[in-house]
Amino acid sequence: MYEFIKGKVQYIHPEYIVIENNGIGYQITTPNPYSYTNDFGQEKIIYTYTYVREDIFALYGFQSREEKLLFTKLLSVTGIGPKGALAILASGEPGQVVQAIENEDEAFLIKFPGVGKKTARQIILDLKGKLPNILPDYFPNLFNADQQKELESGNGDFDEAVLALLALGYSEREIKKVSTQLKKENLSTDQYIRKGLQLLLKS
Template sequence: MFGIWYNFREHAYVKGRKKVYEYIKGTVTFTSPYYIVVEKNGLGYQIAVANPFRYSAYLNQEVTVYLHQVIRDDAHLLYGFATLEEKQLFLKLISVSGIGPKSGLAIMALDDHSGLVQAIEAQDATYLTKFPGVGKKTAQQMILDLQGKLDDVEIDVSETTTISTQEDLFTVEPTQQLDEAIEALKALGYSEREIKKIKKELESYQDKTTDEYLRIGLKLLMKK
């Protein structure tokens, strides 16, 4: 019989033969539209996160990322979160039938989760279907499973993004940051058709970081 032991250096425990990671404290060495890489003790851990470019400001700096591990026959996958509260919300989301880790990350890509909580409490399935990978049946299941269970979710009202009116729009040349943000939206599961609807308005913003373009794009998508 296998016991449980803690490896404090890696912040993981072993139950049976499976090593389960709680968090990693290491250096961010790479960001992409799909994942980040955190280096620890000479190893680079590929970690899928909701908004990889959120970590661009921390390149070559030490961060703590809370982890959820998914073990499949063909891969061992790590999903990362900036706070323990974010991880707990993710675990609640993927407990709903029809929501996998990819859909869970897409739902969490918006830093402000007030719309999610309000939609579930108000039984607004239409709003929930705006998230990629969430159909009407899954939206109804989210309401059934999560209503009244998200009281501990922190609502971020500290940061607001001003969305341009039609009169404010003008076309600018695409930038690398904008292109990266669009790739990140695709990585979250948004379709070319959905992105096309907001692309002109997204292009109207100038001198934004990839992270800022992505945040604006997500807000625009939830308004459509």
């Protein structure tokens, strides 16, 4: 429903923060409300997820889109509710969580409240291999050193096209096969995507 809310941090509670926007105070549950202490009275963008059930209507908020995406993925795991997902994200290191899932590190996951061995195994079964496509920033080895150097050279249109192809469900391995050929072109983001799709369908 809401992608984000931009407003001033007006109140900090152990479970939530209140963001004031145009005279309305939005109560937003966050993984670690006190991480906003230095932002008190300042304007912030909070990326929000609206959680609706028969007897619940709640807003959950995050510092980044990546954190929000990881929250939604954790909610899709059997046995993980909003409270459990928030506890996992409260460490403020979503990258560590992602790596633990990819490395099947159950010992790391069971450290979180409410996550036992069974739930940790379920998280790994449900999410391993699915996170690189939606959270590429947490996978610095998505491309090899030469390709990473090319990405950092400043071709924003190409970078955006790669992210769009990942979001469509193509794997990093498939994209690597066509990225060299794509980089030879000087195209817009849309043209890179179209050309990339043509190459991927032929490969």
